[in-house]
Amino acid sequence: MRMCTCTHTHTHNSSFSLSFQFSKKDGNVFSVQVGTKCIVVVSGLQLVKEALVHQGENFVDRPTSPVSAEIFGSFGIVFSNGLIWKQQRQFALSSLRNFGLGKRSLEERIQEESRYLNEAIEAEKGQPFDPQFQIHNAVSNIICSITFGDRFDYHDSRFHKLWHLLVEACHFQGNLWSMASPAELRSSLFFFVLKADFLFSAAKVQAEIDSVIGQSRQPAMSDRDSMPYTNVVVHEIQRISNILPSSVPRVTTKDTILAGFHIPKFWRKISIDVTQIYKLGGNTWWKRACLGEQLVRTELFLFFTALIQKFTFQAPKNETLSREFRMSLTFSPLPYRICAFSC
Incomplete structure (x- = not known):
C-alpha cells in the first residue's frame, strides 16, 4: 500500500x-x-x-x-x-x-408534487431559467408533507430563506439527507440535457413515455418495468453524475x-x-445503507419521467453548459440555465 x-x-x-x-x-x-x-x-x-x-x-x-x-x-x-x-x-x-415509506400513499404525494413542479416550469414559458430552486422545493416538499402534513409554496419567502441557509450550511458541515435527493434530480436533469443524443436518445426516452404512459395520466412506479430504456437512462445518468466524492x-x-x-x-x-x-x-x-434510498429512487423516477413527459429541455441559444461542478459534501453542477418547451 x-x-x-x-x-x-x-x-x-x-x-x-x-x-x-x-x-x-x-x-x-x-x-x-x-x-x-x-x-x-x-x-x-x-x-x-x-x-x-x-x-x-x-x-x-x-x-x-x-x-x-x-x-x-x-x-x-x-x-x-x-x-x-x-x-x-x-x-x-x-x-x-x-410515515408511508414503501406504500402507495407516498407515491401519490410525489405525483401530486410533480404536478406543482410541472406548473412552475410551465410558467417559465420557454424562457431560460435556473431550475435549482424549483427542484429543491419540490423534493423537500415530500419530506415536509410527510413530517409536517403540509408543503411550501414555490414563492414562500420563508422557505427561500431557509433553503439558502441550508445550502450555505452544506458547504461547511451539511445534511446529506436533505441535500442528496434534490442534488440527484438536479444533476440528472443537467446531464440529460448535456448528454442527450450523445450517450442516449432523448427522443427515444420521450417515445417510450408516450407509448407506455401517454399524456393523459401521470407516471407511476408500476410503469418502470415496462420502460427499460428510460430506466437504463436514469441509472446511467446516476453513474455518470455521481453526486458523492466518497462514502462517509x-x-x-x-x-x-x-x-x-x-x-x-x-x-x-x-x-x-x-x-x-x-x-x-x-x-x-x-x-450502513442509506435509509432514504428507496424514497430517493422513487422520487428520481417519478419526477424525472414526469418532467420528460411534459417538456423538451434544451440549453439556451448561444449558451454552453459547463461540465465543471461544485463540491462541498456533494457534487452539483455549477449554476446553469435551461429552456423547457411543452411537448
Missing part, C-alpha cells in the same frame, strides 16, 4: 481528481496523509464489495471528530456506533415506514486484511470510492 502525502490545499474538484489519479498510479488501496491523519482510500468494484459486503462487520463503525462529537455526541444514525446505532437505525426505519468515512472494528494489506483495528479513517456503487444496483447491500 503506497503512502501519498498531500502538501497543498485542494479546491473545487481537485481532491476528487487526485483520488482518481492516485488509484491509477498506486492501485485500488492506498493511504493519504492529511495533516496528522492517515486516510486509507479503497476503490474499484471488487474491493469496494469486499470491504462493504464480505467484510462489512470489520468496516461498519464511524470515526469521531471534535465537530461531530460536539454536535451529535453519540447519537444519530450517521455518526453513532454499536448498540446505539442499531437501536436508532431501527427506530428511524420503523418511523419512516409509519469509516474505522475498522478489528485488525483487517484487505487486498493483502494489513489495516489495524481502529485505523483512523477508511474512505470508500462510491463511483462503483451503481454497478451493483445501489447501496442497499451494505450494512
Whole structure:
C-alpha cells in the first residue's frame, strides 16, 4: 500500500481528481496523509464489495471528530456506533415506514408534487431559467408533507430563506439527507440535457413515455418495468453524475486484511470510492445503507419521467453548459440555465 502525502490545499474538484489519479498510479488501496491523519482510500468494484459486503462487520463503525462529537455526541444514525446505532437505525426505519415509506400513499404525494413542479416550469414559458430552486422545493416538499402534513409554496419567502441557509450550511458541515435527493434530480436533469443524443436518445426516452404512459395520466412506479430504456437512462445518468466524492468515512472494528494489506483495528479513517456503487444496483447491500434510498429512487423516477413527459429541455441559444461542478459534501453542477418547451 503506497503512502501519498498531500502538501497543498485542494479546491473545487481537485481532491476528487487526485483520488482518481492516485488509484491509477498506486492501485485500488492506498493511504493519504492529511495533516496528522492517515486516510486509507479503497476503490474499484471488487474491493469496494469486499470491504462493504464480505467484510462489512470489520468496516461498519464511524470515526469521531471534535465537530461531530460536539454536535451529535453519540447519537444519530450517521455518526453513532454499536448498540446505539442499531437501536436508532431501527427506530428511524420503523418511523419512516409509519410515515408511508414503501406504500402507495407516498407515491401519490410525489405525483401530486410533480404536478406543482410541472406548473412552475410551465410558467417559465420557454424562457431560460435556473431550475435549482424549483427542484429543491419540490423534493423537500415530500419530506415536509410527510413530517409536517403540509408543503411550501414555490414563492414562500420563508422557505427561500431557509433553503439558502441550508445550502450555505452544506458547504461547511451539511445534511446529506436533505441535500442528496434534490442534488440527484438536479444533476440528472443537467446531464440529460448535456448528454442527450450523445450517450442516449432523448427522443427515444420521450417515445417510450408516450407509448407506455401517454399524456393523459401521470407516471407511476408500476410503469418502470415496462420502460427499460428510460430506466437504463436514469441509472446511467446516476453513474455518470455521481453526486458523492466518497462514502462517509469509516474505522475498522478489528485488525483487517484487505487486498493483502494489513489495516489495524481502529485505523483512523477508511474512505470508500462510491463511483462503483451503481454497478451493483445501489447501496442497499451494505450494512450502513442509506435509509432514504428507496424514497430517493422513487422520487428520481417519478419526477424525472414526469418532467420528460411534459417538456423538451434544451440549453439556451448561444449558451454552453459547463461540465465543471461544485463540491462541498456533494457534487452539483455549477449554476446553469435551461429552456423547457411543452411537448
